[in-house]
Amino acid sequence: MQAEAAGRKPIRSLDDALDYCQTLGMRLSKQRRFILELLWQEKEHLSAREIYDRLNQQGKDIGHTSVYQNLEALSVQGVIECVERSDGRLYGNISDPHSHVNCLDTQQILDVHIELPEELLRQVEAQTGVRITNYSIDFYGYRSAQPAPDAQSQA
Ligand SMILES: [Zn+2]
Numbered sequence: 001m002q003a004e005a006a007g008r009k010p011i012r013s014l015d016d017a018l019d020y021c022q023t024l025g026m027r028l029s030k031q032r033r034f035i036l037e038l039l040w041q042e043k044e045h046l047s048a049r050e051i052y053d054r055l056n057q058q059g060k061d062i063g064h065t066s067v068y069q070n071l072e073a074l075s076v077q078g079v080i081e082c083v084e085r086s087d088g089r090l091y092g093n094i095s096d097p098h099s100h101v102n103c104l105d106t107q108q109i110l111d112v113h114i115e116l117p118e119e120l121l122r123q124v125e126a127q128t129g130v131r132i133t134n135y136s137i138d139f140y141g142y143r144s145a146q147p148a149p150d151a152q153s154q155a
Pocket residue numbers: 045081092094098099100110111
């Protein structure tokens with residue numbers, strides 16, 4: 001299962017996600033589709049609670065337990081992303097390795113696919129003796145322009 005997951009092509013759309021579930025032999029219940037549709041629609045990192053609330057706002061018939069169980073099954077199989085936060089788990093639509101931009105003012109997490117220069121990866125390998133096969137970076141910053149420290153003291 002692990003080797004299969006490593007060699008598979010990345011999921012880049014809702015259709016890819018549905019196809020991948022079928023390849024895995026996962027049953028595509030109505031509820032499971034609702035969750036995948038929502039994640040690909042919103043393209044955010046959402047808690048199980050938020051996913052439940054949004055689906056219910058859309059009038060989708062899905063129970064609390066079903067949301068939790070389906071999120072668990074989908075993330076274990078690598079169909080969706082699961083981010084562990086100190087205040088709980090968040091789920092996202094992108095499951096292949098990617099980096100995150102964490103907005104400190106809005107608490108949003110934005111997905112980015114970036115490639116580090118080969119030279120930098122070689123440096124990391126030289127420093128650690130570990131052959132790098134994958135990476136994911138957490139960036140932190142503010143969406144709105146923050147006043148520079150000395151501009152603040154002058155005000
Ligand atoms: Zn993500």
